[in-house]
Amino acid sequence: MKQEKEKLNKELEALSPLMAALQQKGDGFQVPEAYFEQTTEAVFQRLENSKTAQRKIRILKFRRLAAAATVTGVTAMALLSGKLGSNASxxxxxxxxxxxxxxxxxxxxxxxxxxxxxxxxxxxxxxxxxxxxxxxxxxxxxxxxxxxxxxxxxxxxxxxxxxx
Amino acid sequence: MPEPPNAEQKIKALLQSKSTFDQGFRLLMETYQERLYRHIRRMVINHEDANDLLQDTFIKIYRNLEGFRGSSGLYTWMYSIATNEVLTFLRKQKRMPLQGGMDGIDQQLSADKYFDGDQLQLQLQKALQTLPEKQRLVFNMRYFEAMSYREISAVLETTEGALKASFHHAVKKIEHYFKKIAV
Incomplete structure (x- = not known):
C-alpha cells in the first residue's frame, strides 16, 4: 500500500502539482461517533430479522401446502366414493x-x-x-x-x- | 489496497465452518467496513444514503459468501458488490447529475454535519460532480484510496490502460475546474 501511495504521488506530481497538494487534505467526510460498531450490530440484527421472516414464510408455505394436500385428498376421496356410490356399474x-x-x-x-x-x-x-x-x-x-x-x-x- | 494476506486468510478460515461463520463475517465487517463506507460515501455524498447502501452491501455479501469461489480476492469481490449497489442507487435516484446541480451539492455539503472539509475540499467535491459516474469512480479509487490500476481493473472489469487514461483525464478536468473558478 505504501508503495502504491508513492507511485500515486509521483503520478500526481507529474500530472498536476495542485491536485497532488490537495490529495494530502483528504475528502473531508466524517462519520458519526461509534458509527462502525453500530453498523456491525445493525447488519447482524437485519440478518436475524430476515432469518426469522424466512422461517415464518416457510411455516406458512408448509401450512398452505398441507391445507392444499388435505383439500385435494378429500376431494379425490369424495369423487371416488361418489363414483362408486352413484354411478358404479x-x-x-x-x-x-x-x-x-x-x-x-x-x-x-x-x-x-x-x-x-x-x-x-x-x-x-x-x-x-x-x-x-x-x-x-x-x-x-x-x-x-x-x-x-x-x-x-x-x-x-x-x-x-x-x-x- | 487489500488487507494483508493473513487477515483475509483468517477470515476465510473462519467462514469455512458453520460454527464460526458468523464470527468470520463479523471480523470481515470490522476489517473492511470503513473502506467500503468511504468508497460509497464519496459517490453518494449523503451519510444516510451511504449508511443504507453499506448495510445492503454487507447483507448481500453475507448471503453470497457461500457461493464465493475465491477466483478474485475477497476484497475485490466485496468492492464490486459495493460499486454495483452505488451505481444502481445513483441510477434509481437520478442523482447524475446531482439534484439541484452545483448549488445543490454546495447546499447539501454545507448543511451536512458529517462533512467538515474546507473551501478547497468543497470545491473538489463540486468539481467531481461534473465527471461521468464511471470516471468519478476511477478517480476516487485511485486518488483517495490509492488503489493500483490492477485492483481497480478487477473491480470495474476495465483494462488498466483505459483506467489510467480515464484517471489522467479526470485530473486534468478537475485542475481546469479550479483554474476556472480562480479567475
Whole structure:
C-alpha cells in the first residue's frame, strides 16, 4: 500500500502539482461517533430479522401446502366414493367376476345371506324371477302344487324334520 | 489496497465452518467496513444514503459468501458488490447529475454535519460532480484510496490502460475546474 501511495504521488506530481497538494487534505467526510460498531450490530440484527421472516414464510408455505394436500385428498376421496356410490356399474364393483360366477357364488353360499339382501342382490345382479320361477300371471294352482312337490322331493328328510 | 494476506486468510478460515461463520463475517465487517463506507460515501455524498447502501452491501455479501469461489480476492469481490449497489442507487435516484446541480451539492455539503472539509475540499467535491459516474469512480479509487490500476481493473472489469487514461483525464478536468473558478 505504501508503495502504491508513492507511485500515486509521483503520478500526481507529474500530472498536476495542485491536485497532488490537495490529495494530502483528504475528502473531508466524517462519520458519526461509534458509527462502525453500530453498523456491525445493525447488519447482524437485519440478518436475524430476515432469518426469522424466512422461517415464518416457510411455516406458512408448509401450512398452505398441507391445507392444499388435505383439500385435494378429500376431494379425490369424495369423487371416488361418489363414483362408486352413484354411478358404479357391475364391472366397477366386480371387475374380474362374470355374471355366472357371481350367481354361482350366491347359490353356493345362500345360507349366509339375509333374505332382504338376496332380494336386493337378485334385482341388482339381474337375477330376475323369470330365470328360476314361472311368470306370476302364468302361475296357477297346479303349478304351485308341482313346485311344492318338486321342492319337497329335493329336500332331505332331516330338512323336512327341521321345518316342523 | 487489500488487507494483508493473513487477515483475509483468517477470515476465510473462519467462514469455512458453520460454527464460526458468523464470527468470520463479523471480523470481515470490522476489517473492511470503513473502506467500503468511504468508497460509497464519496459517490453518494449523503451519510444516510451511504449508511443504507453499506448495510445492503454487507447483507448481500453475507448471503453470497457461500457461493464465493475465491477466483478474485475477497476484497475485490466485496468492492464490486459495493460499486454495483452505488451505481444502481445513483441510477434509481437520478442523482447524475446531482439534484439541484452545483448549488445543490454546495447546499447539501454545507448543511451536512458529517462533512467538515474546507473551501478547497468543497470545491473538489463540486468539481467531481461534473465527471461521468464511471470516471468519478476511477478517480476516487485511485486518488483517495490509492488503489493500483490492477485492483481497480478487477473491480470495474476495465483494462488498466483505459483506467489510467480515464484517471489522467479526470485530473486534468478537475485542475481546469479550479483554474476556472480562480479567475
Amino acid at each position: 357391475e364391472s366397477d364393483l366386480f371387475p374380474v367376476l362374470t355374471q355366472t360366477e357371481i350367481e354361482t357364488y350366491i347359490l353356493e353360499n345362500i345360507h349366509d345371506f339375509e333374505t332382504d339382501f338376496l332380494l336386493e342382490s337378485g334385482a341388482d345382479l339381474s337375477l330376475s324371477a323369470d330365470n328360476w320361477l314361472p311368470e306370476v300371471d302364468q302361475f296357477n294352482d297346479s303349478d304351485s302344487e308341482n313346485l311344492i312337490d318338486q321342492l319337497i322331493g329335493d329336500m332331505e328328510d332331516s330338512d323336512i324334520e327341521s321345518i316342523f
